[in-house]
Amino acid sequence: MKRILALIMILTMLVPAAALAQDYPLVTSPEEFRLIIRVRPLHGNPDEMVLFQRIEELTGVHIQWDAIQQAEYDEKKPLILGANKNLPDGFFGKYSLTASDLVTYGSQGILIPLNDLIEENAPNLKALFERRPDIKAMCTAPDGNIYATPYIQEGEDGTIFSNIMINKVWLDRLGLEKPTTLEEFKAVLTAFKEQDANGNGDPNDEIPMTFKFLGSQRDIGGFFGAFGYADTLTEDGSNEGAHMVIGKGGQLVFVPTTEGYKNACKYYYENFFSQGLIDLEGFTMDKKTYNSQNQGEIANIGVFMCWNSFDLGTVHEDEYEPLSPLLGPDGTTSWGWTSSQTMSPTGFSITNVCKNPELLIKWVDTFYDPIWSMQCDLGPIGINLKDNGDGTYDYMPVPEGLSYDEFRFKEAFAADGPVALTRDLFETTIPRSSGHQAKFDRNENYYRKYATTHYMPNMMLSEEDNDALSLIKTDIISYTNQMRAKWLAQGGVEEEWDDYVARLNNMGLQEYIEIYQRNYTAAYGTQE
Numbered sequence: 292m293k294r295i296l297a298l299i300m301i302l303t304m305l306v307p308a309a310a311l312a313q314d315y316p317l318v319t320s321p322e323e324f325r326l327i328i329r330v331r332p333l334h335g336n337p338d339e340m341v342l343f344q345r346i347e348e349l350t351g352v353h354i355q356w357d358a359i360q361q362a363e364y365d366e367k368k369p370l371i372l373g374a375n376k377n378l379p380d381g382f383f384g385k386y387s388l389t390a391s392d393l394v395t396y397g398s399q400g401i402l403i404p405l406n407d408l409i410e411e412n413a414p415n416l417k418a419l420f421e422r423r424p425d426i427k428a429m430c431t432a433p434d435g436n437i438y439a440t441p442y443i444q445e446g447e448d449g450t451i452f453s454n455i456m457i458n459k460v461w462l463d464r465l466g467l468e469k470p471t472t473l474e475e476f477k478a479v480l481t482a483f484k485e486q487d488a489n490g491n492g493d494p495n496d497e498i499p500m501t502f503k504f505l506g507s508q509r510d511i512g513g514f515f516g517a518f519g520y521a522d523t524l525t526e527d528g529s530n531e532g533a534h535m536v537i538g539k540g541g542q543l544v545f546v547p548t549t550e551g552y553k554n555a556c557k558y559y560y561e562n563f564f565s566q567g568l569i570d571l572e573g574f575t576m577d578k579k580t581y582n583s584q585n586q587g588e589i590a591n592i593g594v595f596m597c598w599n600s601f602d603l604g605t606v607h608e609d610e611y612e613p614l615s616p617l618l619g620p621d622g623t624t625s626w627g628w629t630s631s632q633t634m635s636p637t638g639f640s641i642t643n644v645c646k647n648p649e650l651l652i653k654w655v656d657t658f659y660d661p662i663w664s665m666q667c668d669l670g671p672i673g674i675n676l677k678d679n680g681d682g683t684y685d686y687m688p689v690p691e692g693l694s695y696d697e698f699r700f701k702e703a704f705a706a707d708g709p710v711a712l713t714r715d716l717f718e719t720t721i722p723r724s725s726g727h728q729a730k731f732d733r734n735e736n737y738y739r740k741y742a743t744t745h746y747m748p749n750m751m752l753s754e755e756d757n758d759a760l761s762l763i764k765t766d767i768i769s770y771t772n773q774m775r776a777k778w779l780a781q782g783g784v785e786e787e788w789d790d791y792v793a794r795l796n797n798m799g800l801q802e803y804i805e806i807y808q809r810n811y812t813a814a815y816g817t818q819e
């Protein structure tokens with residue numbers, strides 16, 4: 292039954308798009324555009340990527356790629372946009388512009404509105420917007436204009452970032468079960484710490500649990516959910532709403548001034564950090580140090596926070612199993628989820644110097660055809676993917692000596708392209724890689740039912756709101772984060788709480804909440 296439904300879904304989804312498909316090639320004589328593209332160290336040279344060569348063969352459009360490395364991008368971008376000189380015809384890719392760039396440079400006329408261009412020239416995007424009004428809403432700026440096409444990747448299920456992995460070999464050696472409550476978790480970490488869990492005769496070389504403070508999926512923001520709401524995982528809250536979550540009736544909540552947050556700080560300090568059960572190095576270590584742990588001959592980490600099970604390398608990966616969020620003292624818990632990691636309003640933008648925006652939008656619309664989206668993100672058919680001939684695809688084996696990502700990023704603009712890989716496509720047409728499948732399964736089997744804290748989504752704010760936030764946001768976020776670290780590592784939350792709340796209010800916390808609330812309500816109403 293599920294398969295039949297899936298088949299009907301593909302047919303209803305693809306047939307209208309196919310009927311409206313572009314006429315290729317798009318031009319009868321060669322046409323050229325110059326595009327800025329931000330490349331990661333892993334990406335191949337865009338001029339040599341098989342993906343772009345095939346798109347050129349199909350469309351007849353030549354692209355002069357102006358590639359800028361990730362490390363230099365933030366420095367170079369404002370020079371290109373700010374001076375409004377030497378503008379390219381467009382900006383290509385998820386990180387080529389930010390949501391606030393779209394509002395700023397869109398309102399100045401440097402980026403042109405795409406609404407009508409899409410309506411008239413972009414059948415794939417038009418079909419996507421009709422099928423997924425939520426995506427269209429995300430792409431629409433406060434002034435009603437669409438200044439960029441989106442990036443959508445729902446295959447891996449990045450809606451739930453953070454996973455907990457626990458060493459099953461250690462549990463078995465010590466005769467312990469997987470813990471389900473914080474109390475049991477404390478007993479397990481205590482045993483890991485004291486009972487030579489890795490069995491090498493040295494009772495002092497185990498780190499019961501490691502994490503990286505505000506290091507995204509490596510953080511323990513999710514653990515606050517055992518006392519109410521899960522909290523932000525990143526330093527500035529980007530992608531996870533800056534400590535803001537969506538409460539009942541679409542009312543936003545600033546988690547770090549809730550009673551549950553206060554209780555969580557006290558509990559984790561008293562029961563875990565002050566007991567040496569969670570590594571204090573987690574507050575200061577960098578990402579590279581974090582990821583290079585556990586590489587010795589014998590595993591020395593009991594529990595770690597991660598996106599993938601191989602985030603601490605593959606040497607001891609097999610010893611670990613996923614752990615569900617632990618239940619708090621009242622028998623409940625909540626884990627965080629977000630839509631912002633899988634959906635971004637920035638995929639491709641056109642500037643006011645482009646002489647033929649109709650052709651350029653037709654060209655980029657090609658990337659929103661499901662099969663070209665797939666190849667842009669996962670690699671070209673015949674290189675990274677195998678066509679099974681029945682409307683489905685498989686992964687080609689990774690050549691000896693390359694990692695999967697090296698293989699994937701070489702010939703395609705993996706991870707950052709203007710693509711729409713929606714969840715339904717992964718259920719019908721596109722395979723998940725083994726890593727993506729594992730992440731998807733972990734989320735479904737261990738986290739989904741606890742994922743009740745919805746982090747505030749990224750929103751495109753007006754320039755006025757962005758300006759108002761820029762005066763207060765940094766202070767509020769950095770003070771909040773600093774106090775979270777202090778209370779977890781050293782305690783003192785109860786004594787300092789009232790002063791802390793008063794100080795946040797003086798910094799403009801109520802205005803901060805009001806700005807986000809107004810924008811959230813305008814976009815989503817009372818949605819939770």
Ligand SMILES: [Ca+2]
Nearest residue numbers: 487491493494
């Ligand atoms: Ca040991």
